[in-house]
Amino acid sequence: MDGPLPKAIFYILTFSSIAIMIWQIVGQSRFWMKGKKITWKPNYIGSVLTYVVAQRKVMGSRPKSGAPLHLLIFYGFLSLMIATTLLAISTYGPIIGIPGFHKGNYYLAYEATFDALGLLYIAGIVWALNRRYRLAREQGQPIPDPNTGQLNRSKNPITTTWQDFAVLYLLLILGISGYVLEAARISADPKPWDHYSFVGYAIAQLFPSLSPQGYISIWWQHMVWVWCFFAFLPQMRIKHIIFATLTAAGNQEQPMGKLPPVPASRLESGESIGAAVAQDYSRWHLLSLDACMSCGRCTEVCPAYNSGKILNPKQIVQDTHRALRTGDGIPASVSEEALWACTTCNACVEACPVLIRHVDLIVDARRNLVSEGQLTGTATLPLKQITGTGSAWGQSAPEREQWMTGLNIPLARENQGFEYLFWVGCAGATDPAAIRTTKAFAQLMQKAGVSFACLGQEESCTGDPARRIGDEATFQSQTEINAAAFKKYGVTKVVTACPHCLNTLKNEYPEFDLEDLQVVHHTELLAQLVSQDKLKAANPQNGAITYHDPCYLARVNNISDDPRKLVGQKASLDSSLPLLLRELSTEESHARVLAEPEHHGKKTLCCGAGGGRMWMEEEPDQRPGNRRAEELIATGAKTVAVACPFCRIMLDASIKQVSDEAINIVDLAEVLHEANS
Ligand code: SF4
Ligand code: SF4
Numbered sequence: 001m002d003g004p005l006p007k008a009i010f011y012i013l014t015f016s017s018i019a020i021m022i023w024q025i026v027g028q029s030r031f032w033m034k035g036k037k038i039t040w041k042p043n044y045i046g047s048v049l050t051y052v053v054a055q056r057k058v059m060g061s062r063p064k065s066g067a068p069l070h071l072l073i074f075y076g077f078l079s080l081m082i083a084t085t086l087l088a089i090s091t092y093g094p095i096i097g098i099p100g101f102h103k104g105n106y107y108l109a110y111e112a113t114f115d116a117l118g119l120l121y122i123a124g125i126v127w128a129l130n131r132r133y134r135l136a137r138e139q140g141q142p143i144p145d146p147n148t149g150q151l152n153r154s155k156n157p158i159t160t161t162w163q164d165f166a167v168l169y170l171l172l173i174l175g176i177s178g179y180v181l182e183a184a185r186i187s188a189d190p191k192p193w194d195h196y197s198f199v200g201y202a203i204a205q206l207f208p209s210l211s212p213q214g215y216i217s218i219w220w221q222h223m224v225w226v227w228c229f230f231a232f233l234p235q236m237r238i239k240h241i242i243f244a245t246l247t248a249a250g251n252q253e254q255p256m257g258k259l260p261p262v263p264a265s266r267l268e269s270g271e272s273i274g275a276a277v278a279q280d281y282s283r284w285h286l287l288s289l290d291a292c293m294s295c296g297r298c299t300e301v302c303p304a305y306n307s308g309k310i311l312n313p314k315q316i317v318q319d320t321h322r323a324l325r326t327g328d329g330i331p332a333s334v335s336e337e338a339l340w341a342c343t344t345c346n347a348c349v350e351a352c353p354v355l356i357r358h359v360d361l362i363v364d365a366r367r368n369l370v371s372e373g374q375l376t377g378t379a380t381l382p383l384k385q386i387t388g389t390g391s392a393w394g395q396s397a398p399e400r401e402q403w404m405t406g407l408n409i410p411l412a413r414e415n416q417g418f419e420y421l422f423w424v425g426c427a428g429a430t431d432p433a434a435i436r437t438t439k440a441f442a443q444l445m446q447k448a449g450v451s452f453a454c455l456g457q458e459e460s461c462t463g464d465p466a467r468r469i470g471d472e473a474t475f476q477s478q479t480e481i482n483a484a485a486f487k488k489y490g491v492t493k494v495v496t497a498c499p500h501c502l503n504t505l506k507n508e509y510p511e512f513d514l515e516d517l518q519v520v521h522h523t524e525l526l527a528q529l530v531s532q533d534k535l536k537a538a539n540p541q542n543g544a545i546t547y548h549d550p551c552y553l554a555r556v557n558n559i560s561d562d563p564r565k566l567v568g569q570k571a572s573l574d575s576s577l578p579l580l581l582r583e584l585s586t587e588e589s590h591a592r593v594l595a596e597p598e599h600h601g602k603k604t605l606c607c608g609a610g611g612g613r614m615w616m617e618e619e620p621d622q623r624p625g626n627r628r629a630e631e632l633i634a635t636g637a638k639t640v641a642v643a644c645p646f647c648r649i650m651l652d653a654s655i656k657q658v659s660d661e662a663i664n665i666v667d668l669a670e671v672l673h674e675a676n677s
Contacts, residue, residue, distance in 0.1 A: 010223065017230035024234035025242060028290055031325055035283035040252040051248040057353040060602075061297050069127040070353075073171070076121020077241075080178070083114040111197040115182075119199060122175045129168050136160040158296040167236045174229060177222040179203055188215035243291035244354040250284045251355055256346050257503040257556040259363050261511055262472045273472055274367025276331055278324040285361070289321040291354040298348035298358060303606035303624035304341040311341035313348040313358045320361055330365050331372075339365050340379065343624060344468050344611035345551040350602055363611075366470030375469070382465045382615045383474055390460035390481070392615075393430040397457035400429040403438055408446075410453040412489045419451040420525070421489070423496035423505065426461050427645035433652070434645035437497050437667035441522045444673055448534035450525070452495070458485050464504040469612035479512040486514060497522040497669060499552035499559075499644045500610065506557070521553060523643050523668055527562035530672075537568045538675035545671070546595040546637035548628065548651060549604035550644035560601045563643050566668050569593040595635035597628075605631065607654070609646035625654035632663075639664045641671055 050056050058070050090102040102110070135158050182200030187210035195201050207214075233239060260282070262273055275281055296314050304311040316334060323333035339362055348358040369375060375383075385394035401411075403424075410418065422445070428438040445452050463478030485491075494517060496502050506519035529535045547563060554560040564570075599605045608624035629651055632640050640655070640663055642648045648665055655663050 017227040020231045032283045032286045034278040035281045035286040038284050042250045044249045047248045047251045052245050061351045069124050072120050072124025079117035108196045115197050115199045125172045167238050174225050181222045184215045184218040237293050240293040247288045247291040255507040258507040272371045275364035276329045276368045288356045292317050297351040301347040301351045307622045307624045309341040311338040342611050343606050343613045345606035346556050370470040378617050383471050386461045392426040392461050392465050395430045401456040403435045411456045412453040415453050418453040420493045420495045421491045422452045422454045423494050425498040425501045437669050440673035441669040448529045462501045462504040464500045465612045483512050494519045495525050499550045503552045523563040527565040538671045543595040545639045545641050546635040547641045550647045551606050554604050555602045566672050595637040597631045607647040607650035609650045625650040626658050629654035629658045641668050643668050
């Protein structure tokens with residue numbers, strides 16, 4: 001490119017296309033700035049390295065198709081950006097005193113390496129195009145589950161539009177025209193070392209001895225695509241390379257099970273709480289909505305969607321985004337029925353590659369509905385029972401001690417100086433099956449010499465169902481009651497057999513002046529007692545027992561190894577390795593004491609009880625637990641072990657719904673109790 005005019009045109013168009021891109025991003029940022037100021041301190045570099053450079057969330061979903069092709073495109077694209085940046089530094093560096101370095105062996109290695117990486121980039125795009133055509137054909141059809149091959153009950157949630165094809169073709173053209181440009185240079189101005197650029201060199205053989213004008217015309221054509229890419233980037237699905245990077249940079253690593261706090265002063269003011277307009281969300285939450293790339297991973301894994309309900313988490317994100325941008329507000333734009341269908345299982349949050357926290361959005365919208373008096377029907381039942389009796393099941397306080405009869409269970413009011421407070425929970429003290437868990441666990445602690453006590457009639461519901469339904473006032477009054485009891489008895493360690501109580505006490509109670517509370521699940525304490533030889537692990541016949549990972553234990557609180565240790569299974573599911581690598585490296589090395597269902601560990605399927613759904617009306621054939629029940633039965637095991645009283649109740653109903661087989665449901669504490677009797 002010689003002469004002042006072509007140079008001027010080149011610089012004007014390059015800077016203009018970049019300016020158009022930046023102008024659009026700045027325009028978007030006005031929307032984020034409507035939100036509440038972020039109070040946390042993000043780990044900017046660590047988050048970008050983890051979620052963008054290392055692609056941790058991408059590796060955790062669609063391990064057999066979407067993840068590998070995305071990795072090819074992402075790393076291929078990144079390598080082309082690095083190659084272009086190095087070329088630019090070497091070309092323009094001398095202006096500011098940096099000597100040109102594109103020469104010698106470095107240059108030969110540069111040419112060969114980036115030619116090879118460019119091929120991976122093109123392979124990824126061709127794979128993505130092929131997949132996109134298949135998805136377009138399947139749109140609206142039931143699709144096989146990516147892991148089990150079973151047909152989902154709901155339709156394929158991945159929608160394909162012409163923009164999806166347009167962006168892929170643009171990326172493909174950028175890659176191919178880059179190679180053609182390299183080939184044109186080789187053809188017009190051959191050098192002895194050109195064969196190191198092996199792809200461009202091969203293409204150059206198709207048009208030998210290109211004229212300098214021919215080379216210049218190909219160069220301009222390549223630049224037209226580059227300018228289009230910059231100018232349209234914020235409008236295309238690929239915009240997530242910018243917005244997801246910003247979302248990752250501003251991310252706060254906080255427990256998955258912790259909902260956004262509501263200041264007590266806000267409750268006392270009597271103003272409406274929750275979220276209805278952009279000003280009700282944090283700036284980070286608004287930014288994260290812009291990062292959504294419509295991939296549909298969240299909807300694919302949603303148990304409510306897959307059981308035929310109206311809830312579609314991708315739709316929730318997009319409707320929320322539109323409602324907040326236009327100012328229409330959530331009540332007018334987001335389906336109430338969909339909001340109430342959520343079990344808060346966090347499968348969508350786990351699956352989302354751009355860190356969107358759907359459960360925060362849903363519960364904040366529920367909070368607003370509740371504070372506006374829009375809660376009716378069976379969802380009000382647990383709230384009335386909690387405020388009336390302190391139990392989500394409506395049991396009176398003295399009834400909480402009935403299960404203790406004949407077991408010599410120490411009570412905090414009679415026996416201070418204990419190490420662990422055994423938090424029994426409403427279900428553990430009420431439901432006949434859950435009481436079997438409670439008794440088995442208490443007896444195991446007695447056998448192992450654990451110092452513990454229960455609150456008995458002084459225990460009151462943690463408020464978990466109220467908080468997830470959106471009734472923050474009831475939740476916060478429960479925290480006051482329980483925090484007072486903890487302080488009265490100097491409680492510092494809590495053990496519970498209920499993952500919902502565990503999550504609330506561990507992740508949410510610290511906000512209420514209980515920062516030092518240590519909370520463990522009963523399977524964690526039991527695994528510790530087994531490792532200390534105070535109890536022995538069960539030794540079931542291989543494949544006789546299957547285990548259902550509760551969402552609030554395995555996914556939300558990352559506890560999936562300790563429950564398995566209780567039956568002597570050594571495999572690690574809690575590994576910090578990304579799922580894709582874990583699947584490739586350890587799938588077959590799991591010690592198969594348990595008959596593992598297809599979905600286990602963090603990818604477990606929801607039983608349908610969370611988020612207050614336990615108390616809400618449900619058509620029997622739309623229970624999310626039915627699909628889980630089918631999967632557990634398909635393992636061939638005749639015993640299903642659980643580690644959550646909610647899961648136990650829901651799976652019991654679902655197993656009876658989908659099968660006539662006699663399947664025994666037990667808690668792992670009962671399995672261990674039998675082994676130690
Ligand atoms: S939390 Fe679970 S039920 Fe709710 S939208 Fe996400 S995947 Fe669906
Ligand atoms: S919310 Fe996340 S998982 Fe769902 S469509 Fe958007 S980017 Fe994909």
